[in-house]
Amino acid sequence: MPSRKSGLAVVAVVAAFALAGCGTTEDDLFSNLNGTGSGDAEGADAPTPALNTPKGDAPPNYFDNNRVRQPGEMGPEDEKKARRKAVEVDRVLSELRLAGKVGPGDVRPALEQLAGSAHVAVGNRLVGVGTRKAEGSDFGIWIGTSACVTGAVSKDRVWATANGHYLETGCMPPAPAH
Template sequence: MPLSISGRPGSPTMTGLALVAVLCLGGCGEQRATDSTAGAPTGTSRSAAAGASGASPYVEPGAGDGAPHYNENNGYRRPGDMSPASATDATREADRIRPVLKRLWERKKWDPATVRAALLDLGYEEERTGSNGKPNGGTLTVRAMNSRFTDGREVTPEGASVGLRVHADACVTAFVQKSNYEVTTNGPYPETGCFEPPSGH
């Protein structure tokens, strides 16, 4: 049944309807706070309520790529801290290894067997592990480079990766390959010891 409103201009009924119409039209287009933005000023968008910088409220401080839980998910890729004394010892060992890798690189000799033999000549012992998988003597590990995906397939590049455990909290990590060589010092990684873990987990 159609609704009919009767009244004369200036009557209380017409004045009340006019006031309701003005209030309805005045609110058009205004954004209202929802439960998720409660406490933000009326008309403020969710992203503005998150902060003047526009940063997501879910980003951890210092997160590398801004993803939620970045620090937690990438903890295994962070080396441990070295004490100052251990760092000094690691630097000394790195200075012994660097000229050997430079010489091998210049001679185009970067296969793991050749690199291992050259470093054992410096007096290091190859690291051994017991049946429980824990270190059981020796400090040097030389192995092939980590494989990586190239053109949709897994490829292991030519070269050798080197890990030397100097102390429980200090390592020398190095590699030599066709394009270059590098020697660095670092604390051990939680899951992979002296070697930096590959990307992905």
């Protein structure tokens, strides 16, 4: 009959292995719960990371959960047009800003004239979690089939950037979330 002392020793060894994970880290233990970890089985294909996955320190699945907040890819021709248009937009809106005209009623006509037949969206500039109005306007101009000029104008500055379409909101950046 085993002694009480040897029974405790067995329990202690088993507990130590369980807590230590037999040489695996906590990340390794739980890495494949959602099917994203690499398998140890021979011939298992490791998933390829998303092309736009940001480098650096971020919470797990941050990029996936915020995908709708990232602009899409631009086609080469659309990108060239959008970059040129962003410079023009910056110039026109800088003139309006210096004249103190930064509201949607002043910005929309200037952008529509500059954009020609392209679709233009202009709204109140929102701050915080997208519920508090600030002085100025947000805007988005569709360029070709894949690009936008997106930005804002306030009494202090002008932003105009060439980027791809947002997944859910087109050329207007999505409102901030929690």
